[in-house]
Amino acid sequence: MAKLDEKIGFIGGGNMAFAIGSGLINRGIVKTGQVFVSGPNIENLQRWRDIGVATTDDNNEVLNKSDIIFICVKPHILAPCAEQLRNNHVRTIKDMEKLFVSVLAGVSLKDLEEQFSFIDRLKMIRTMPNTPMQVGEGCTVYTPGSYVVQQDLEKVHLMLNSLGIAQQVPESMIDCVTGVSGCGPAFVYTIIEALADGAVKNGVPRQMALQFATQTVLGAAKTVLVTGKHPAILRDEVCSPGGATIVGVHELEKGNLRSTIINAVEKSSQRSAELGRKNK
Numbered sequence: 001m002a003k004l005d006e007k008i009g010f011i012g013g014g015n016m017a018f019a020i021g022s023g024l025i026n027r028g029i030v031k032t033g034q035v036f037v038s039g040p041n042i043e044n045l046q047r048w049r050d051i052g053v054a055t056t057d058d059n060n061e062v063l064n065k066s067d068i069i070f071i072c073v074k075p076h077i078l079a080p081c082a083e084q085l086r087n088n089h090v091r092t093i094k095d096m097e098k099l100f101v102s103v104l105a106g107v108s109l110k111d112l113e114e115q116f117s118f119i120d121r122l123k124m125i126r127t128m129p130n131t132p133m134q135v136g137e138g139c140t141v142y143t144p145g146s147y148v149v150q151q152d153l154e155k156v157h158l159m160l161n162s163l164g165i166a167q168q169v170p171e172s173m174i175d176c177v178t179g180v181s182g183c184g185p186a187f188v189y190t191i192i193e194a195l196a197d198g199a200v201k202n203g204v205p206r207q208m209a210l211q212f213a214t215q216t217v218l219g220a221a222k223t224v225l226v227t228g229k230h231p232a233i234l235r236d237e238v239c240s241p242g243g244a245t246i247v248g249v250h251e252l253e254k255g256n257l258r259s260t261i262i263n264a265v266e267k268s269s270q271r272s273a274e275l276g277r278k279n280k
């Protein structure tokens with residue numbers, strides 16, 4: 001797989017940053033020495049140091065020393081964080097070569113460009129990644145801002161796509177995708193836990209139940225991907241007439257499972273859009 005020589009910075013070193021950073025290192029896209037992470041509490045960045053990555057409590061140090069900078073703070077922290085960067089930033093000609101990548105839910109390119117307007121000809125890419133990137137099975141969508149050039153897009157695509165799949169989409173689609181792939185892992189973890197609970201209720205030991213439930217979700221997902229068949233057709237292949245599965249499927253329908261999941265995706269997408277508006 002292709003490698004990058006650029007220095008990669010993370011402003012904010014929490015769960016999403018670690019999924020991307022550790023994923024890139026594990027995949028061999030970058031070496032630990034190319035990665036630099038900042039956060040307000042240095043003790044909270046221990047897991048980065050555990051994998052050999054340098055950390056600092058000075059965001060400007062990461063900004064100055066990195067070529068590609070992932071902004072990984074919570075949406076409501078963006079404004080104070082950008083203000084602190086702006087107040088301490090010493091402009092250099094190199095600023096224009098830097099590439100910024102936002103992972104913030106709900107925050108538009110327009111708002112990101114406004115917050116970082118202290119950088120001339122700012123190159124900003126808005127993304128919506130997800131945490132399964134840490135194991136190379138992520139799903140990311142992205143939209144480039146005005147000054148991003150093809151070469152920048154190729155670098156970011158290489159990084160994100162090496163950790164799963166990555167696709168450019170119109171910005172208007174990002175909040176909608178957030179409900180399915182950004183938040184979706186949490187929905188699927190809940191389903192895995194519930195599947196395991198069902199088995200535990202029937203006497204299967206917890207560890208075994210979790211392993212079987214997890215492998216079943218993995219297997220079903222892979223079957224959809226590999227066969228390309230519609231999930232409804234694959235479901236029919238499991239449901240023997242008068243058999244065991246259709247009785248369970250009926251219970252799911254009585255519990256409005258599909259409608260509940262559609263609502264969850266929709267609500268999360270709406271909330272994502274709100275997160276951006278709330279921070280104006």
Ligand SMILES: NC(=O)C1=CN([C@@H]2O[C@H](COP(=O)(O)OP(=O)(O)OC[C@H]3O[C@@H](n4cnc5c(N)ncnc54)[C@H](OP(=O)(O)O)[C@@H]3O)[C@@H](O)[C@H]2O)C=CC1
Pocket residue numbers: 011012013014015016017038039040041044059072073074075077080081103104105128129130131182183
């Ligand atoms: N988690 C997920 O599944 C996904 C998250 N996202 C987005 O990723 C972003 C981060 O979320 P997530 O990683 O989950 O949250 P975390 O709380 O795990 O990470 C946020 C990090 O930001 C740090 N931080 C707080 N203030 C500052 C500051 N002023 N400067 C630099 N760093 C700061 C925090 O440090 P400390 O803890 O020491 O305060 C923390 O490590 C959000 O915008 C979210 O919308 C997008 C897709 C999926």
Ligand SMILES: O=C(O)[C@@H]1CCC=N1
Pocket residue numbers: 105178182183
């Ligand atoms: O819950 C959140 O707001 C973030 C965005 C997508 C996943 N986690």
